Amino acid sequence: MIADDSNRGGRAPRRSRDDVVDAALELLDRVGLPDLSMRRLAEHLGVQPSALYWHVENKQQLLAAVSARILRPVSAADEAGTSLDVAAREVAVRLHDSLLAYRDGAEVVSSSLALGLVEPPAHAHLRAVALERGESASLADTIADTVTHFVVGFTFHQQQRRSADAWGAASGGVAASPERIAAGDDDGFTAALDLIIAGVTTVLAGGATQYPEPRR
Amino acid sequence: MIADDSNRGGRAPRRSRDDVVDAALELLDRVGLPDLSMRRLAEHLGVQPSALYWHVENKQQLLAAVSARILRPVSAADEAGTSLDVAAREVAVRLHDSLLAYRDGAEVVSSSLALGLVEPPAHAHLRAVALERGESASLADTIADTVTHFVVGFTFHQQQRRSADAWGAASGGVAASPERIAAGDDDGFTAALDLIIAGVTTVLAGGATQYPEPRR
DNA sequence: ACCTGAACACCGTTCAAGT
DNA sequence: ACCTGAACACCGTTCAAGT
Secondary structure, three states: OOOOOOOOOHHOOOHHHHHHHHHHHHHHHOOHHHOOOHHHHHHHHHHHHHHHHHHHHHHHHHHHHHHHHHHHHHHHHOOOOOOOHHHHHHHHHHHHHHHHOOOOHHHHHHHHHHHOOOOOOHHHHHHHHHHHHHHOOHHHHHHHHHHHHHHHHHHHHHHHHHHHHHOOOOOOOOOOOOOOOOOOOOOOHHHHHHHHHHHHHHOOOOOOOOOOOOOO | OOOOOHHHHHHOOOOOOOHHHHHHHHHHHHHHHHHHHHHHHHHHOOOHHHHHHHHHHOOOHHHHHHHHHHHHHHHHOOOOOOOOHHHHHHHHHHHHHHHOOOOOOOHHHHHHHHHOOOOOOOOOHHHHHHHHHOOOHHHHHHHHHHHHHHHHHHHHHHHHHHHHHHOOOOOOOOOOOOOOOOOOOOOOHHHHHHHHEEEEHHHHHHOOOHHHHHHO
């Protein structure tokens, strides 16, 4: 039974789970996380709110799926053959770019990550590089966690400040420091990242407090 | 709830803004952020929801005040006379402890920070140490930002995983990695922090990407 | 100065019932 | 298999009015 018949005779189009996630990502980028409600999403899809719950368990799982979409480019490329510190920097930069690619991307990913509903990006990738290089997997995990938390936290802050600036510097805030706000718009991200990568390099060279194995 | 006796003649007790923030912090610790609503808080205070808006501009500002309370111990102690890297580690540890001291503390602080409604802790402190040591203020800022974002991000994740574990490992999650979950319960925090501090130390020694200056 | 009462414009989610 | 309709149990916030 169920012989194909996707939309015979011009009936209302049926949606897949993927369509719902696509629509959610698009709506997120347009209206921002605070205004991304299940009801608005339903309206956007031309459907009753309750219909969404056929495709998706609940809002958090939907946001997790959206997060996975946002993070897709991070786990993509890897040439292998690089050292762990170089790989870590590349992952960090890709993660940063991916989070910035959608409105409130960092916040969405941050909470899915915290809830354990998406795999930390880079984790598997860096582990592979570590193996190749004869470094321990737990060192790779430490590096991956450090980079992930730093980048997500930093980008979250960055993104929020941008939308605050866009909306106009309004009531009661501590006031976004009036240095440059639209120059290269890096906000010190690369400086901070350099710091972390310097740590990775140092540790890899055997200069840390507690990583006894210099090489093997 | 509120002990104080400014209540002569048995009239209904009046609340100050501080009372409201106190109650919010207490309720946060008891029920968690998702269940901390203005209506529940009002009930907790024996007051109509609308009454809260006399004391507080809105929910976000209330949470900012709660965040400032949580962060108070971080900016407290400073002995001076330490190097920047040692100071950075101490700040990181105090921040970590303070965030863990209240349920969902990291999440609350994270969003207040991102919205620019609280000053980043440590910022001023580390700047002072930098001046004392003849380091640049912008280096101190970079260090402060790096440490802050890392610690807040990491602790957020840590705290969320704890309450997930407490509630029982339920439906659909990626599954909290089944290593140890109740050992020292450090989750790699100190290992990651070591990495960052190694970066700070390296940069202070002039050993960043360019290696010209061995010391100063 | 501090609070009530009532309302406005929303939420996420469930569930029987339809096709 | 996919969706509607209606309901449940909530939200944050505003504002006139009371004391």
